[in-house]
Each structure stands twice: as structure tokens, then as C-alpha cells.
Amino acid sequence: MQYRRFRAPDMQKAIRKIRDAVGPDAVIMSNKRLPTGEVEILIAIDYDGSMAPTASHQSAARKSAPAASTSSRAGQPSPSYQERIAQARSLSGSAASPKPKGEAYEVFEEAPVAQPNLYAEPEPAIQEDLSIRPHTQERPSPDEEKLRAMEKELEQVRRMLEQSQEDKQQAAAQASAVKRQTYDQRLHEQLKTLGLSDRVIDKIVSDLSLTGREEDWKKALSHLADSIPIRSSTEAFSGCIAFMGPTGVGKTTTIGKIAAQYVLKYGSQSVVLITTDTYRIAAHEQLRTFGRILNVPVEVVNEYTDLNEVLDKYSNYSLILVDTAGMNPRDRNLERQLAMMKRARGYLKKLLVLPCTSQRQVLKTVVDVYSQIQLDGCVLSKLDESASLGEAISVVIEEGLPVMYVADGQRIPDDIEPARAHNLISRAVYTAEQFGQLYGALKYGS
Template sequence: MKIKRYFASDMRQAMKLVKDDLGDDAAILSQRSVTGGVEVSASLDANLPRSDAFGPSGHRATLDNALAEARKKVSVAERGGAATQSSDQFGASDVASEAAVKRTLESIQSARSTAAPSRPSGNARGQQQTLESMRDELNDMKALLQQQLGGVAWGQFVDRTPQQAMFWRRLSGMGLSSTLCNQLIKIIEPQASAAHNWRRILAALARQLSTTQKNLVMEGGIFAFIGPTGSGKTTTIGKLATQYVLEHGPEQVALVTTDCYRVGASEQVKALGRILNVTVRVVDDPRRLQETVDSLSGKSLVLIDTAGLNHQDPNLQLQLSVLHEVRPMVRSLLVLACTSQQQVIRAAYHTYGKARLVGTVLTKLDEASSLGEAISLVAEHGLPVSYLADGQRIPEDVCLAKAHNLISRAVAISEQLPEDDEKMINEFAVSQRRDFQPAARYVS
């Protein structure tokens, strides 16, 4: 038996050298990491199981070796990163860790692609199961590497800038997006106290929030309340309509509902109209909305309750286009429930953001476990907040939106929740992998 050794910078080059020299029947005897790359021992001997040299079993051995090498590289990256100090937030040690992970994943992918052409043609089902098993293992290894890299990056961030890390943790605990967290921690003064910098951060966040600063509904007009099902559109209309009736009387108020899809939706508006003694119109065809609005031209306030429809429902686009075409102009208020997940809130804005929005209504503040998701959305898109609703009482539980009150409430809610370090570190790692956005300019 003749054994040869091959040296290369990575597994891909080593496997290529073996195949070019000994052919597809070569058997891999051993593989280990050395200075500058890897060392592979191979042989071409009739007594060795040649058919498995680059087949499934040989592939499995190569994969196991690559995984061992990956773990070793991550360990080295962690030790090297802990000893490296830099004034840059994303220093050279982070780059080295990223490069190590990238080379390791390339080696694993190379092992899989090299083994693929020489697999036996028989037993296709067994081969497919083997491939799926290795694919799952590769995905698990990738997730593990990313998690470990995120932990290393967070540890370096804490070591270099402990005050920024503390504020990043607190802002993330409020539910704010990583983009907003990265922007806000840029404004701290290194020599100032933590209390002073925290006040600066909250003040900057409050300035990021836009509010309408006036009671739009009390000034009269035609308003459509749009948003997902269950966001609180009908209840909000009841609160605002009651406030207007108490101040101006019922004669100048009309309620209109286009929600003929949800069971009992129109009956709820009719019951509210009877209680307030105001005019109520039910529009079962959105195309008749213009006709209905024309019949209410003598009213100083018209509130339209719309249906919450799936973004793929063609009736939704029809409803939005009709609202846009109605004259005189219909001003829309987007109603968002603070109890919704971040993906739901952002999907709602994506669906209804094309309407003629003059503001938003944030509802269910009393039930929310975090306000940061809604705050991040309106801050990042410059969407003004008009009203805050925090209960079921009519008309008490609705008020004009004030930025500092909303921020104070978000902080108070976050302080009552336990910290989730794993989620926070994962979000920090994701924010590092994205292109880092320049900090926004704030007025001190």
C-alpha cells in the first residue's frame, strides 16, 4: 500500500490534489489541520474499499472532519477575538471570525460537491436520505456557527463599549428594532454619566416620533379608519364619535360602515348609532360609497368604518381605491394594535400605507407587553401618531398622542418584563450582518 500526503490551504484544494493524482478510486486515510491549511493522507490500494473513497461513507468521514475543523476554528476565533482590542465597533477580530466561518462553510460545501459525482447509482432512496441528513447537519452547523459568532461579537462589544452595550440591551428590551437601537446609541457622550446619556437617548427617540399635535376628528371632516381585523377600528370610532357628540351634539355626526364581511359588524355600528342618536349608513357595495357620502354632505363629521381584509383579497384593493377617489377628500387613519407582532404591524403598513394616511391610532396599549414594535414602525417611516387608545371604556380611553408620554409608557412596560439575553444577542448579531446604516442626525 502506497500512502501519499497532500498539503493545501483548504479541503477543497486538498481533495482536488488527491483526485488529480490518484483518481476517483483514492481512499482518504486521515485529514488534519496544520499551519497554513490542511494535510490529507490518501492511498490507492486494491485492499482498501475503493468504491467508498469518495462515496457516501467517505463523504461522511470528510464531513465529520470538516465539522471538527469548524469547531476548532470557532474556538480559535473566540480566543483571538477576546484578546484583540480596537476603537472600531466592528474591529479586526470580528473580520477574522467572519473569515474563519466563511472558509469553514466553503470547505464543508466542497466536501459535499466533491463527493456527489461519484456516488453509486443504486439504492436511490438511501442516497436521497443520506443527502437530506447531511443537508440538515450542514444547516445546523451553520446556525451554530452564526450563534457562536454572535456571542463573540456581543462579548467584544461589551468589552470595548460597555455603556453602549448597556443602552443597546435596554432599547432592545423595549422592543425597538436593531436599526433604531444602533442609531440611538451613537449619540451618547462617552464622558457623561449613564443617567445623562439615557435621558439624551429617550429625548432623541421622542424627537423621532411625529404626532399630529391636534385633534383631527374634533375639527370635522370625512375620516376612514383602516387597518387589520381586530385592530380596534370600530371601538375607536365609537370613542371619538361620542366625544364629538358630547361637545357639538348628534345632529352633525354620521357613521358609515363598509364592513359587510364580518358577522355582526354592521349591527355593532347601528347599535352605536342608536345610542348616540346619530345617522348611520351601511354600504354593502364599495362602489356606492361616493353616493352615500354625497347624501351626508350636510354633516360636519363623517366617520367610515372599513373592513379588515387579507392583503391578497381583491376586495381590499377595491376598497382602498374607492376611498382614494371619493370627493370631497377622505382622510384615512391607520389603526394598529400594539398587541400585534412586529411582522403583523409591518405587513399592515405595507398593505395600507398607500392610502391617503394623515395619521395612525395605536390601540390596546393596556394589553401590550411591548410598545417598541409600533414605535419603531412609525419612527422609521415618519408616520404621525394621532391618538392612543388604552381600554374599552367609551369615550374615556382615547387621548391625543404625545411622544414623551408614549416613550415613558414603553420604558415602564419594558422594566416589568424579564430580560431575554438570547433573543437580544441574536438581534445584535443580525444587525451586524446587515450593512450598518449611518446614524441619524439629532438636534441636541
Template sequence: MNVRKFIAASARDALRTVKETLGPDAIILSNRSAPGGVEIMAVAARDIGMLAPANAREEIVVPADDYTVRLSGKAPVATPAAAPAARPAPAVASAARATPARTEVPLAPRPMPRVDPPQKAPEREAEVVPMGVMDEIRALRRIVEQHLAGFAWGESARSEPVKTEVLRQLLDAGFSPQLARELLAELPPSYDAGQALGWVRGVADRALLTIGDGADIVDRGGVFALVGPTGVGKTTTTAKLAARCVLRHGASRVALVTTDGYRIGAHEQLRIYGRILGVPVHVVKDAADLKQTLNELSHKHMVLIDTMGMSQRDRLVGEQVAMFAETAVQRILLLPATGRGDTLDDVVRAYNGPDLAGSILTKLDEAASLAASLDVVIRHRLCLHYVSNGQRVPEDLHLPNRPYLLHRAFKDAPEASPHRFAGVEPGLMMANSAGAPVAASGGRRG
């Protein structure tokens, strides 16, 4: 008898191999777990007759219900019974009766083979790193980043001393690392410090968007809403624009509207300006009231809307933006020149939208540097309409003077200034800054 042994990773794979090797009628003799999987001992159906003697194989009948493992789904084919033999002669028949009948003993059914499923390795629980260890890892990471930034700054100072010096001046002036990188991206390597600073100022000049004399909104006319955070000078700037329009087109062509009904006496201040200029002032409460008022004032050359000041993080900012978008009002954002760059970024993000026509810089007389405010105007591609440098109406409202603004912005910090960087501090600031640079070239003059 040809008994075969099969070893596979699982019982299913072993049975499939038995079927392919010994046929679908193979008989499983034993199975057990073995290194590497499951071990099965099997024999072909044609070799099972070798278990009995040769003279007994002809007389042993295997019943139909004897247990066999069939690896194919086919039912056994019934073999037709042999035709009965001819009746023997009387002498032979009597001899047959004298011989006792042999009892056929069926084979005992074999038990079902048991296949043990492969055991899974126990899963390891995830280890929880203590918070103190994580804090130490973050601290070590910061130390490594600072050391690398210092090395990079030192290497840059040795390889590109002019570019490094101009970068330090830009950071000292108040420009963001993001814009400073973009301004210096294509600096010619042959320039000295003076030429390099002039070249960078020219790049910033081309990136700054301003209106020209022929694009003054006072001459164009239209409906404009002055928006911005609290205390930026919206009411005073509204009066300055109204006074300029009255001087050019007459008081009958101008109208003032206020939506500020929250502050005590807010609309009274605008009414005082209206009485001085001879211009009517209208108070609106909601979007429907604003739409009706604007329809009544459609014959005016210019309508100026004074709005309520609020924090850029107030949810009412979104409602205000939606209200003006429904009525096709152009918004002009007022930015204080005294603000920090990150704060001004928040303001622009809160008030930005397709109907934002541009910006006005206020409080130039109070700002020590214009670098941060012009940095925000350049990076967000805002068109600068006017600048304001005082409280006088209308004298302290001007069209933007580009050379003057850039001169104020690129003014280097004094040597004794506590805000001046020293040593590798500019390198650390550049290393800690994040965000993709915004294109600073390709701007246009008004």
C-alpha cells in the same frame, strides 16, 4: 527565387501579411497548420520567371487562365499584342519553313490552396454542485458569521461599554436593530449609562410624530375611514370618535357609514352605537354607493366610516385603498400595540398610501411593552392621532401622552424574563439584521 514563409494566427491574417509584403499578385506555393496558427509559403509574381531557364523564359507564354492567387480585387490588365514583324525575304522564309515549329506547352494550373480553419477547444460543461454540499457551505457561512459577530460584540463592549449596554437595553425592550442603530448613531462618547439612555430617549421623542391639542381631527372635521386588520378595534374606535364629536358639536353634525357587509351582524353593532348617540348610520356596498352617500352627507361636520377587517395580505386591501382614494377619504390606520414588529411592518406596507392621514394605537392595556409598536410608527413616519386602552365609549380614547408612551417603550425587561438577551446574543441579532437604517431624527411635535 526568393520564397518567403509567413506564420499567423489565422489564414486571413497570413494572407493579409503576404499581400502587404509581396504585393497583390503574390503566388501561394503551399500552406499547412503550424504551431501558433497557419504557415504559408509564397513568392512574388516578379520572381516566378526564375523557375524556367533563361533561354526558355522568352518563349514560354503563360495563358490567361493560369491559376494565380490575387490578393487585390483588381482584374488583370490586358497587355496589347506586339505588332506583326515585317515579311522576311524569300530565302529567310524558306529557311523558316524548313525549320519545324516549336509547340508551346502551357503550365499546368496549380491546385487551390487549402486553408484549415483553427480548431476550437472543446467547451467544458458546467459542474453541478450537489444540494448537500450547498447546505454545508451555508451552514459553515452561518457559523463564521456568528463567530465574527461574537468577536465584534466583544470588541464593542471593550471599546464602547456604555453604547453597548444601551443597545442591549433597547433590544431587550423590543426595539428593532435598525432603529436602535439609528438612535445610537450620534451618542456622545463622554456620557455614562444613565445620561446615554436619557439622550437616546430624547432622540426618540423628537422622532415620534403626534398631533397637538389644536390639531384634533374631531375639532377639524372631515371624512375619515378607519382601516386595519381584523380584530384591531375599528368599530369600537369609530364609536369613541363619534361620541367625542357629539359631545363637542352635537349629534346633528355627525354621521356614521359602514362598508362591512361581510360579517354577520357587523353593521348592527354600529347601528346600536348610532341609536345610543342619536347619530344616523348608513350602509354602503361599493364605491358608487359610497360616493353618493358622501354627497348626501356633505353638510355634516364629521363623517366616520367603519370598514371591514381583513388580513393585510388579502387582495381586497388594494381594492379598498383604491375605493377611498377615488372619493377623497382620509384613512386612519389602527395598529394593535400587542403586535410583533414584523407583523406591524406588513400591515403598514399594505395600507400605506398618500391618503393615509395617520394612525391610532389600540389595546395599550393589553400590551406588555410599547417598543415594537412605537418603533413601527417612528420608522414609517406615521402621525399618531389617538391611543386606546379599553372598551369604554368614549372614556378609553386619549390624545397621545408622549412621556407616558416613551416610558412604557423604554421600560427594560425584567431579569427573569425569557425574552431578555444574554452574553453575545445581542451581537448575533445585530449581525443578522438587514436593511438600511431609517432616519429617526428631525421629527416634530404636534
């Protein structure tokens, strides 16, 4: 068995040095602090606690304590086993071999093992915990305690700063949300004055980045105009067009306006008027009157004729306008009218006339009924009689129905023009302002 003595500035470094040098099989026999301030640890290598003390240890013990041996032989009580271990450890320091240069430990060679005394009383093993640990834990120095206290204080300050930053961010987010909600409500109320539906308003407001300034209103109106589907103005006042819709929406008047504008611009040689309204008494007389004034032919499609035959007859004309019977969406005869339009030539464009004076739900019902014939667009009529254009605008946006013409009066041929989105929104704002002033005057009697 070998002994080694290690020195280091402190206990942790000594333990680390022992672990690096001999591994975890070392047994710490003793440790002490030297006058120089270093820590010295004595360890045993290949230590077997079950073995009896060696002869060298016994002889060293006899030399150092002859009186004890004599007294023992004389029948006096012998020293305890723990005392003998302490004596062996003290003797090991004096019997150590010179320390090699450049090393912080000393090596002791194990003496030859004496034959065990079979009659000796068995002694307990002194095997200690091999997980090299210092017997005592050093207390930190005052400087280290101050440093740890400062680190704790700095950690607390850091946490306080982080919490304060999070609180500021949450407060800013809440303030921003409150401002956004305030701006949304204000803009929602402004758009509501135009008569727009909540669905359209929510879509407009959600698409905008609001600032709470006057520019929010302008951006909302511009975005609303961009949301309106519009047919190209180059397609207006040309081709083969059929006008459909309920009673009294202005189908025949719209045909008269378009025909008059075309005749004034290009002449009456390429215009023909066709009517399929044979359900009302003298329903086609108004259209015949337009034909006589404009000097254009007028054809009536009844149960004895076919619409496609009439269209083929005038296929070389530049403008063919077809008037249909105005019917309630719940009228049974409307199915026959729709079936005729379904069988019509593919080049026949079908436009639905929607009066801006009707309620939003009525307009939506009309669109749902006539949509089975694949409408190509619509005409917004009676803008001059309406107190709010938002209902009709909401329907065309929600249904995706392109607007081709807008009609705002009874004058022929002046009160009709191709649809333009921004002009329509400007008219809606103007109508809402005029109606608000009129309503205020009636309410307060001024």
C-alpha cells in the same frame, strides 16, 4: 598670467573670498597657514597649463640655481618638470608686487612670454580642478564636536518626546473608543428592553454623546420621543376620517370612542357614522348600536351605493367617521376595499389602526399593503394588552407614519386620546418594567 594671494581666518572663508573675487576660473597654486593663524592661498588667473614656462620664470630659475643650469649644459640630467614648477611657485612669492591697502590678496603681473623652444621636450599640463576646493579638510574643533554631539542628543530627546506624545494620544483615543463602546453596549441593552428594533436603537445611540451616567438614559428616551412622527392634536376629533386595518384591531371601537367624546362635548347634531363592511354577517349592527345610543345617523355603503355620494350627502357635518371591513392583507377582497378608498373625496383622511399586540413584521406588512392609498396617519390600539410597545414604535419611526390617536382599553369614551410622543415613551417604559417584574415572578415562582 596674473597671480593673487588671498588670506582669510580659515580655508572655507578663503575659498569663498576667491570665488567672489575672481570666479570659478582661478587655479590654486599653493596654500599655507601663516604664523598668525590665517590661511594664505596663491592662485593663478588666465592660467594655461599647455604653455611652456615663461622667460621670467626661466631666468629666475637660472639665477636661483646656476649650478643646476651649468650641470645641465654640461650634459648632466636636468631638473624634472615638477621641480621647475615648484621653483616657479617659490619665486612668485618673492616677485610679488606690494599688496594694495584694504585688500587681502596680492597681484603679480605676467612677464612677457618667451618664444617657445621648438626642440624642447613637451611637458604635461598642470591644469588643476577649477572647482575651488581646499586641498585638505580641516577637522572640527573640540568645541564644535561637543556642540554637534549635544545637537544629536537634543534631536534624539525631541524624537522620544514626540513619540511619547503620539503614544499617549493613541492610548487616550483607544481608551475613549473602549469607553464609547461600553457606553453604547449598555444603552443598547437598555433600549432593547423596550422592544425597539436594532435599526432604531443604532440611530438613537449614534446621535447621542454618551457620558456613562444616568443622564444617557434620559437623553436617549427624549431623543426617541422626538423621533416619533405625531399629527397635530388640533386635527383630532374633527373632519372626515376613515379607519382601516386588519380584522380585530379595534376599528369600530375606536369610532365609537371618538363619536361619544364628540357628542358629549358638542352634541349629536353634526356627527354621522358610515360603514363599508358588508362582507361579514351583521357586521354593521355594532355601529348601528352606537348610532342609537348616541342618537346619530348611520349609513351603510354597499354595492348599490357609492361612498362619494354618501360623503357629499353629509358634507356639512363637522365629524364624519367611516368604518371599513377588516381583512387579511392577503385577502383578494382587500383590493376592492382599497380601490374604493382611492376614489374617495380628497378631504377624507385615511388612518391605519395598528394593534400594539402584533409582531413587528406583521405590523410592517400591514403598513406596506395599505400604504398604496396614501395614509394620513395611524392609530395605536390595545396599549393595555401589549407587553412591549417598542415594536409598534419602531414601525411608525421606520415608515414615517404619523400617530394621531392612542387607544388603551375597551371603555367608551374614556380609553382614547390624541397621541403625544413623550406620553407614549413613558407608557413604553412603564409597560417594559411591569412586564419584566411579571416575567420574573412567573420564572422564579415568587
